[in-house]
Amino acid sequence: MSTMRAAVLHDVGDLRIDEKSVPEPGPGEVRIRIAVCGVCGSDATEYGRGLVLAVPPVTLGHEFAGTVDALGEGVDSVAIGASVVCGAGISCGDCKPCRNGRTNLCRNYTTIGFHHDGGLAGYVIAPASIVFDASTSGLSLDTLGLAQPMAIAVHAVRRSGLRAGQDAVIVGIGGIGAFITVAAAATGARVLVVDLNQDRIDLALALGATAGLLSGSAGLAQTLADLDFDPDVFFEVSGSAPGLASVIEVVPRGATIVPVGVQRGEPSLPLGTWTLNEVSVIGTVAHVYRDDFPEAVRLLGTREDWSDIAGVVIGLDALVDDALQPLLEGRSTQIKTLIDPWARTSRNAAHGLRPAP
Ligand SMILES: [Zn+2]
């Protein structure tokens, strides 16, 4: 029996690179040979802070791209050899949210990489129903490794209703804020980004933002006035109390606030004022595979090079020290770190279009 290496979370703080047998796809499932798998704050939290979603022992990894390598019974939506990305979230299809097309709110929702073995391994098994054939995109597998976080951004922007001609403010340009910048700018709206770090603001400008504000340098209200910006939508991505407070202070009548970052504690909100001002607050979580994945892959095709978001690909052995631990400590220099489970050393990511076969 052939084996593969896998990053298995055994308990909080106990992640091991185990040798496991290569899994076989069941009916309706495909096996994907992993090319790259990204990690995010969710992985870092499960590893370093406490189990929120993960049911150990489980192989982590929910942001992966690769090549279809075996098909289970009855699968005809993808072919062996296809370059694919995966939604990772598995919905039941039967409950009320599923029947209404809100599969991310499925009452029986589980996630590959938390509840089922994930993509930080040589191979992963996934239901064909959430495996997106991106072969015709021509994008490299390293670039396609950004599809899942991009789908989360696409979902947040879709939830907000942001459209061309409107103004948006994004507070917090971290792992998700950078992708939201791309998705928000792609609507044709003007985008003002706010962050504590000038490098992140410069990155957001390269990703399509119209203007940037270094928080603390000037008030948001003054900047909005100076730029003649009249926000329709605020994405509060930092999840911080000051971030939310800055939004509350300036939100105009009729605007929408999307709290993307999860606020800890219970912030006090001026609901009475918001009622009279018709301020909308819209939650957002994960993505709706069917609606958000095609757009996510399309957006990845709008830039040549994503090295400024994901510049390096590391091996499994460096996962904890070079990816999870920096994320936990808030000292990641990369927006996104990609892992190649087959690699023994790190390399530069290869973005853009693949050479034609
Ligand atoms: Zn993630």
Ligand SMILES: [Zn+2]
């Ligand atoms: Zn369901």
